[in-house]
Amino acid sequence: MTLETENTIDRLFRLGKTPHYLTPRTQIIRIMKQVTDNPCCAGCCWIGRHARVCHRIEEPKNTMTNCNNREVVVVGSGLGGLSAAISLAQEGYSVEIHEKNSKIGGKLNFLSEQGYTFDLGPSILTLPHFFERLFARSGRKMADYFSIVAVRPHWRSFFPDGKTIDLYPEPELMAREAVKAGASAKSVECFLDYSARLYDLIDRGYFQEGLDSTRDILRFYGWCALPRFDPLRSMHSGVARHIQNPYLKDIFDFFVKYVGSSAYRAPAMLNCLPTIQFRYDLWYVNGGMYNIARGLQKLLGELGVAVHLNSEVTEFRTSQGRVTGIVVNGDRFHKADIVVCNMEVIPAYRDILKEDATFLRSLRKFQPACSGLVIDLGLDIQYPHLAHHNFFFSGDQQKHFDSVFRKKVLPEDPTIYLVAASRTDPTVAPAGTDCLKILPHIPPIDPEHPLQLDDYTRLRDRILIKLEKMGLTDLRKHIVFEHFWTPYDIQKQYYSNQGSIYGVVSDRYLNFAFKAPKHSSRYDNLFFVGGSVNPGAGMPMVVLCGQNVCRDIVRWDQLT
Ligand SMILES: Cc1cc2nc3c(=O)[nH]c(=O)nc-3n(C[C@H](O)[C@H](O)[C@H](O)COP(=O)(O)OP(=O)(O)OC[C@H]3O[C@@H](n4cnc5c(N)ncnc54)[C@H](O)[C@@H]3O)c2cc1C
Numbered sequence: 001m002t003l004e005t006e007n008t009i010d011r012l013f014r015l016g017k018t019p020h021y022l023t024p025r026t027q028i029i030r031i032m033k034q035v036t037d038n039p040c041c042a043g044c045c046w047i048g049r050h051a052r053v054c055h056r057i058e059e060p061k062n063t064m065t066n067c068n069n070r071e072v073v074v075v076g077s078g079l080g081g082l083s084a085a086i087s088l089a090q091e092g093y094s095v096e097i098h099e100k101n102s103k104i105g106g107k108l109n110f111l112s113e114q115g116y117t118f119d120l121g122p123s124i125l126t127l128p129h130f131f132e133r134l135f136a137r138s139g140r141k142m143a144d145y146f147s148i149v150a151v152r153p154h155w156r157s158f159f160p161d162g163k164t165i166d167l168y169p170e171p172e173l174m175a176r177e178a179v180k181a182g183a184s185a186k187s188v189e190c191f192l193d194y195s196a197r198l199y200d201l202i203d204r205g206y207f208q209e210g211l212d213s214t215r216d217i218l219r220f221y222g223w224c225a226l227p228r229f230d231p232l233r234s235m236h237s238g239v240a241r242h243i244q245n246p247y248l249k250d251i252f253d254f255f256v257k258y259v260g261s262s263a264y265r266a267p268a269m270l271n272c273l274p275t276i277q278f279r280y281d282l283w284y285v286n287g288g289m290y291n292i293a294r295g296l297q298k299l300l301g302e303l304g305v306a307v308h309l310n311s312e313v314t315e316f317r318t319s320q321g322r323v324t325g326i327v328v329n330g331d332r333f334h335k336a337d338i339v340v341c342n343m344e345v346i347p348a349y350r351d352i353l354k355e356d357a358t359f360l361r362s363l364r365k366f367q368p369a370c371s372g373l374v375i376d377l378g379l380d381i382q383y384p385h386l387a388h389h390n391f392f393f394s395g396d397q398q399k400h401f402d403s404v405f406r407k408k409v410l411p412e413d414p415t416i417y418l419v420a421a422s423r424t425d426p427t428v429a430p431a432g433t434d435c436l437k438i439l440p441h442i443p444p445i446d447p448e449h450p451l452q453l454d455d456y457t458r459l460r461d462r463i464l465i466k467l468e469k470m471g472l473t474d475l476r477k478h479i480v481f482e483h484f485w486t487p488y489d490i491q492k493q494y495y496s497n498q499g500s501i502y503g504v505v506s507d508r509y510l511n512f513a514f515k516a517p518k519h520s521s522r523y524d525n526l527f528f529v530g531g532s533v534n535p536g537a538g539m540p541m542v543v544l545c546g547q548n549v550c551r552d553i554v555r556w557d558q559l560t
Contacts, residue, residue, distance in 0.1 A: 067092050067557060073326055073334060074098070075313045076342030078106025078494070079539055080530030082296045083134060083546020084340045089303040090137050091554055093338075097305060098328055100312035105293035106342070106494055106530075107501065108539065114481045116378035116435040117288055117428040121501075123419045123437060124389065125283040126258075126276045127540035131292065133547065135299065145295030148283040151424055156387035157251050158470050160395045165247055166387065169278045183245035191242035191252065191271075192278055198268075199275035201228055207541075210548030212517040212534050230268035234508060238268030250397050254415060258538050259513075260369030260441060260502030262405035264398065267508040276540075284388065284424045292539070313343070316353050316526070323526050338525045338553060344532040345516040346497045359522070365511045368444040368500030369537065370404055371487035373456055375438040375463070378481030382434045383472050388423040392416040392470050404443050405505070410451070410459045414440040416467065438463060444498035445487045456486045496531075502538065503531025518549045519556070527553060 070093055074085045077099035089095045097104075107121035128148055135142040153166035153173075165181050168174045175185030205211050205220040230238055239252045253263035255273040263270075285291045300307060308328070315327035316339065325335040341348050346363050349355040394400040394415045403411040419437040422429045429435040440463055445451075468475050487499030496503075506513035515534045520526035529549045531537030 067554070069094050070337040070557070071335065072096075072338045072340060072553075073336040074340045074342060074529075075326065075348075076100075076106060076530070077104035077307065078342045078530050078542065079108055079292070079296075080542035080546050081106070081340065081342030082293070082300065083543040084342070084527075084529045084549050085305050085546075086134050086296065086299055086303060087137070087547050087550035088340070088553065089300075089305050091550060093553075095305045096334075097300075097307045098311040098313050098326065098334075099307065099309050100495070101493070102309050103293075104297055104307060104309070105290060107496075108289060108293050109493075110288055110290040111376060111483055113483070114378055115430045116376075116433075116481055118376040118435055118437050118483065119289045119419070119421065120374060120376070120437075120485070122289055122539050123421065125285055125289065125292070125539060127280050127544075128283055129280070130540040130543045130547075134296070134543070138299065138303065140299070142295070145298055146291040147286045149286055149424060150281050151284050151388050153387055154277055154282045155251070155389045155391055157247070157391045157393060159247060159250075159393050160470065163247060165251065167251065167277075169281055174278075178245075178248065181245050181247040183243065183248050187243050187245070188248065191239065192274060194238070194242060195271050195274045196279065197228070198230065199272035199279070201225070202269060202272050207535055207544060210518065210534065210545070210552065212519070213514070230271070231512075233268035234264055235266040235268055235270045236263040238271045239263070250393050250415075251391070253397060254391060254393075256506075257417065257441065258502075259506045259536060260372075260500065261506040262401040264401050265405055265508060266506045267513050270506055270513060282389075284421070286425065288421075288425070288428065313352065316523075318353070318523060321522070321524050323523050336525075338527070338557075339523075340527045340529055340549060340553075342528075342530045343495055344497045344500075344503065344530065345528050346532070347495050348528070349522075351495075353522075355522070363516065366504045366516050366532065367507070367510060368496070368498045369502035369505040369531075370441040371444040371490060371499040372439045372501050373442055373459060373463075373487075374483075374485040374490070375436075375460060376481075376483040377434075377436045377438065377475075377479050378429070379434045379436065379475075379478045380480050381478050382422070382432060383420070385471060386418070386420040386423065386434070386436075388420060390418040390420065392418060392467060404441055405507075408443040408446055410442055410455060411440070412462070413466065414442070414459075414463070416440045416463055418467070438467070442487065444500050445491060447498070453486065456484075460484065500531075503533075503536055506536070518545070518552055524560075 072088050072093045072095045074081045074097045077097050081097060085095045085097050109120040111118045111120050132142045153168050155167045157165045165177050174188060178185045178188045209220060211217050211220055235256055236253050239249055243249050243252060252274060256263045256266050256270060258273050311328050313326045313328055314330045317324045323339045325333055327333050350360055394413045397415055400411045400415050403409050417439045420434055422434055464476050490496060490501060491499035504515040515536045516532055518528050518533045527549050529545050530542050533545060535541045
């Protein structure tokens with residue numbers, strides 16, 4: 001380790017006064033050594049007291065031979081499917097992907113029109129070291145495939161009374177914002193300590209080991225560890241126990257956005273989410289998020305994985321509790337030894353496997369997370385007071401959650417997420433203009449009470465008027481390009497369950513934030529990957545899921 005690295009570590013520890021959300025010194029030394037010795041690291045190292053670290057740098061894989069070149073078919077090329085395909089190819093399996101759309105990436109999608117480029121899906125990258133592993137295991141560097149840059153501030157929050165608060169991972173800057181909100185910096189620190197304890201607990205087992213059930217959890221953690229998950233509280237009451245300030249309470253409650261659920265119904269352990277951002281930072285992918293898909297496509301090519309586009313899987317042929325192969329576009333049969341399904345669990349069992357009603361009822365606890373109204377606007381001006389990521393809060397956030405997740409109606413006054421990516425990347429809009437992605441969370445499609453286009457259009461109008469009142473003066477007059485997706489478009493595009501954008505809802509009364517298991521209980525050689533199975537949605541989680549499902553398949557294969 002160089003002297004410079006040692007000095008950096010010492011500086012970090014001089015800065016750190018609160019012990020709990022610090023990564024242990026020994027771990028940081030190991031990590032910094034890996035960062036300096038191993039060029040495969042994403043290069044995300046620590047700045048503030050909420051450590052940003054790269055951990056678990058992977059050794060390149062030796063291609064295994066014990067899988068006897070077994071043929072794996074991956075259905076769908078969302079990030080989970082891509083991660084599983086890459087991981088399995090690295091294990092020596094012969095892998096092919098069938099994707100119904102004309103490009104890979106699933107919800108990681110983009111639109112380029114009239115000089116404006118929009119990320120139609122994800123716009124926030126977190127936990128980049130989960131992606132780095134995919135490259136490191138083939139002895140490559142992620143930075144040679146796509147580059148990332150940390151975003152500042154993380155979020156800008158606008159409140160109806162005119163107050164604005166920014167989020168920063170640097171403790172000194174965050175303390176300043178806490179005081180601006182009228183809160184003590186200490187309360188934020190205590191909350192982040194609590195969040196870090198939850199994250200470390202969850203990461204060790206549920207994330208990294210890919211635990212899939214209460215039985216797995218009990219076996220891994222033991223009964224005595226259960227109180228540490230704060231199981232009797234909702235996410236909101238976990239926030240409220242530490243933070244009384246109404247602005248900060250709304251902000252930390254809204255970290256639930258990462259899983260498209262309600263802070264009042266999600267379990268308190270979801271308060272691990274701020275640590276993902278404060279410790280590991282929030283990133284943008286240079287040139288647009290879709291460059292992740294382009295990078296993974298290149299890696300797939302190098303690994304010899306065949307990708308079939310416009311190739312919709314319409315049937316799984318089964319025999320004696322196994323899937324024998326898939327039927328593509330209604331006629332072509334492809335044999336498979338193992339099938340990894342990136343299509344969501346409920347649509348796959350219902351529409352492709354045509355399972356009976358009793359079995360489908362057993363999946364009812366895996367209700368869809370929220371959907372969204374995706375509004376993309378090309379403007380002829382810029383609103384300089386916007387940050388890259390902005391939240392325009394509802395006047396009554398509890399009511400907003402209640403409308404979307406309990407009453408399942410379009411919210412009157414939603415909290416609105418707005419992305420102005422040109423703050424970090426000027427190439428996404430012509431000079432002096434803005435391209436905005438506006439995303440309020442709304443209920444998924446209710447097949448019994450379907451909404452009409454008019455209902456969504458009225459919500460769109462309400463949202464633009466609210467934004468005008470909250471500082472985007474004359475917004476509607478400055479629109480030169482508009483693109484608009486309802487939950488029906490999202491469902492049609494990705495076959496997601498009821499147009500969900502984050503897979504399965506995290507709800508303590510339904511599923512305690514567990515998603516469906518990765519290994520099918522019905523078909524021995526069928527596995528699932530993506531936002532509808534554990535650990536759930538969000539880009540890093542589905543990428544992790546792909547790595548975990550590969551490990552499960554290798555173990556299962558060794559036993560069969
Ligand atoms: C608007 C929006 C904003 C988001 N914001 C963020 C964010 O900022 N940060 C973040 O981390 N995450 C975000 N997410 C969530 C994230 O995008 C998803 O959790 C993740 O990309 C889902 O990956 P997946 O592996 O589950 O597959 P999906 O992306 O759901 O892809 C599944 C793929 O399978 C294909 N498929 C389905 N059925 C078939 C079939 N029968 N035959 C062949 N192909 C089939 C589909 O076409 C699709 O390509 C956002 C999502 C949306 C929609």
